[in-house]
Amino acid sequence: MTTTIVRAACPHDCPDTCALLVTVKDGVATEVKGDPEHPTTAGVLCTKVSRYTERTYHKDRLLYPMRRIGAKGEGKFERISWDEAIGTIAERLGAIALRDPQAILPYSFAGTMGLVQTESMAGRFFNRLGASQLERTICSSAGGVGYRYTVGARIGTDLEQVQHAKLIVIWGGNPIASNLHFWTRVQAAKRNGARIIVIDPYRSLTAEKSHRHIALLPGTDAALALGLMHVLIGEDLLDHDYIARHTLGFDQLKQRVQQWTPQHTAEVCGITAGEVIELAREYAAAALAGEGAMIRANYGLQRVRGGGMSARNIACLPALVGAWRHPAGGMQLSTSDSFPRDNAALSRPDLAARHGRAARVINMSTIGDDLLKPASADFGPRIEALIVYNANPVAVAPESAKVAQGFAREDLFTVVLEHFQTDTADYADIVLPATTQLEHVDVHSAYGHVYMMANNAAIAPMGEAKPNTEFFRLLAAAMGFDEECFGHSDDEIAAVAFRRDHPRSGGYDWNLLKQKGWQRLDMPAAPFADGGFATPSGKCEFYSAQMLAAGLDPLPTYIAPYESALSNPELALKYPLAMISPPARNFLNSSFVNVQSLRDTEGEPRLDMHPLDAGGRNIADGDMVRIFNDRGSMQARVRVTDRARIGLVVGLSIWWKKFAADGKNVNEVTSQRLTDMGNAPTFYDVLVQVEKLESA
Incomplete structure (x- = not known):
């Protein structure tokens, strides 16, 4: 029996970006542990990632390309070959691109945070194609913009x-x-x-x-x-x-x-x-x-x-x-701006110059409305094709009913790259099996510490799964894109991820980083002790x-919520309870929801509600309730607790809809309205009413 230890990095959307040690016995990953030598990981992993082999070898892993055979949303597919999948996608995208490539849209976010498997080869492909660009705002862009205006960069x-x-x-x-x-x-x-x-x-x-x-x-x-x-x-x-x-x-x-x-x-x-x-x-x-x-x-x-x-x-x-x-x-x-990423080398925005125009930009947080819009002079062409990777928008994007309605369009060609058959994958025309972090190469920055991180592939890809990069290489070749950059390997991409000439990167060397697993940036202990802010x-x-x-108030001010008792008293008469939906401890956004042991720990969708709010509605602990507003509704089981302040209900999230009793989650009631800056979503700016399910 051959046993090796492989250095890797956690890919998930968390500030910690842990250094991993993967034990591999005869080609099988048997254990994932935290690296005890890495100063921030210190040998400790969260409950979710410590069970990463359970996710990698999950019985429901997608292992082969599939084509839809049922109605959109039913999740019925048949197996096809990679050649057929790539040929079909290239043919459909090519026909759309002849009319207007901006009718094609990528949709991705932080299903993996790696710089290779996110927007490197994908960015090159969509820039060369001339597709619409996605404004990736769904997590942190509002706070990031406000922080940058004040101190100049996301450094702290x-x-x-x-x-x-x-x-x-x-x-x-x-x-x-x-x-x-x-x-x-x-x-x-x-x-x-x-x-x-x-x-x-x-x-x-x-x-x-x-x-x-x-x-x-x-x-x-x-x-x-x-x-x-x-x-x-x-x-x-x-x-x-x-x-x-x-x-x-x-x-x-x-x-x-x-x-x-x-x-x-x-x-x-x-x-x-x-x-x-x-x-x-x-x-x-x-x-x-x-x-x-x-x-x-x-x-x-x-x-x-x-x-x-x-x-x-x-x-x-x-x-x-x-x-x-x-x-x-x-x-x-966030520590994101500490890292000297070379975004131009990674995603090659220069490839878009051949089209002689600025690309249309679609905000990922308004995808529900945008998928339903017809072509117009203001909007541009109707969205005809969607390539989804590293994301699960049907579960995660706000005002979910509209998102699902858009994905259900028969004239929308949708491709989803995934590990599992998510809510979004159920609406795909073609589903492609993606590799997990244990099966591909990547390099990572972080947003909670200051270490560059390497991820080595620990095992061969399961079934016929392929890295995101390989899918976009194959698709580029099928569409006749012959630029040299589409032939770059994942190691070659990782080698240019950070600027070697930047004083913080210490002469970045990918080969050395792969061997050690992590390298600290050259950052001062107190970044602004003597000023030196990155502002003008x-x-x-x-x-x-x-x-x-930019048309904003140049001084600190207060901007009231869209939906609150003080700012919108008329709406509050109808929907008197504020609602927030912070992450459940055992999920990470919509990742890990399908891992049985973690979902069993969470139990079922729940709503925390203060005793006074519950009592006034004849709701007892354990009752099923309906949470609703003008945008939609969902069901959950109530926990009556003073952990929720009076006037507030809390629904820990984000559940896949298919695991909820009514096939819905909290984003049925969230809004597509955007923030004051950064064009970000307003997930916690929500008023609802709650009623006992029997009286619904």
Whole structure:
């Protein structure tokens, strides 16, 4: 028996991007463990990825190309060959491209985060074809834009410094479920005497283990940040030297926040004035004492109308108190911009120049509406073909009824590359088997730490599965694309993923990275201790001329939700409950839902509801209920609990529809409206009503 250990990396949409060690015995992967030598993984994996062999060898893995034989949505297919699949796809796309290639749309996201298997060969193909481009906004673009306006780049506190902090504010996140290795460092800081404060409408697992939980109303995070600034400035809890040297627009900010008294802030946020004052004082005390005062902001806070402004306002706080001076201070939203990715080398946007026009851009968050639109002068051609990879939009995209209606169009040619027969695959004309992370080569950046990561193929592809890159190579050849870049191997693509000449990459060498598995970027311990922000001014910009030029308020402000009792009282009379749908602990977006052991742990779709809200509707713990608004409805079993604040219901997500009793999930009630900046979805900007199912 031959046993080898293969270095790999977790591909999933999580800040941790763990280093993996895969045990392979006679060509079979028998165990996946965390690399104990990798400083952030430290030998520990989440429950989901520790069972990765269960996913790879799952009895329902798609192993052969298939063609639809039933109605769209039925999920009935017959096996075909790869030659027939590629020939059919090339013929259909070629005919559409002769009329207008912009009628063809890719749809992908973070089913894998690897730079090779996401948009490298796929990007080259769609650029060469002249297809419409996809605006990939569904996760973090609102907060990313707001953060960049303020500090210049998605760079922040190093994960490896967190255990040295004395105050950690976890804002809009539940790291126990979605950022395990950050939580491990938080626990170490807590043992060292740190105070942990969680700001979240829901008393999550993380909030339950914190020293203080501030349960504000959804969509009011920007208001809370303004209230904190009011107290910091009004009580002179400031680092005047840092403000003078490293910020822009303090005088204008001082005027702006005058109206945000603790009382006014409390009324908007649904909390007490005392909570605003105490949080501001505690935060300032830690920072001004030279101790690490860190804010870990996550993506929950930006999935509302004013989500970009929320992230921007919060990003102003560390500069006011000089928290950036300490390596364990400052803020982390994402570390993505730390990595010197060479996107031009990966996806070759220059290939699109042959078409002599800018490509049409379709927002992935409005795919429900866009699939139903006819051709027009404003919209362009009707979408006639869709290639879906690394994504499950029928389950994940907002206003799900419209998404399913669009995918059900008989005149829409849909190809899905997948591991399993997802809700989206059920609507495909052709389904193609994709390799998992254990079966292909890839290279990764991260958004929660600063290590470049290598993924070596541990086993041969199962059945006739192929990497995404190989599918697009075959399709390019079938369509007569003869540019040299379509012949590049996955290793050749990985070799150009990061810029060798960038000072952070340490002379990036793919062959060396493959051998070691990971390499730290050359990043300072405290990135903005002495300023050096990546903004036009080089300072933390309380006032942003870029925002003014973009038609936005150049100063921090509050943008009320589309749907709330204060901003839309008429709608709230009809639908009085706010709803959010954060990730379930055992799922990752819609990944892992089909892994039986993980789904058994989650049980079934559930709705957490406060006792007062439940009692007023004659709903008892364990009842089945209908959650609805004008966009749609879904069913779930109620858990009556004060973990949900009064006026809020919480549906942990994202369930595949086929595993729900009524064939629906929470995105039946979410909206396609977009955020203030970044064109992102507003998943947590939702009002609903809930009623006991027997009376529905």
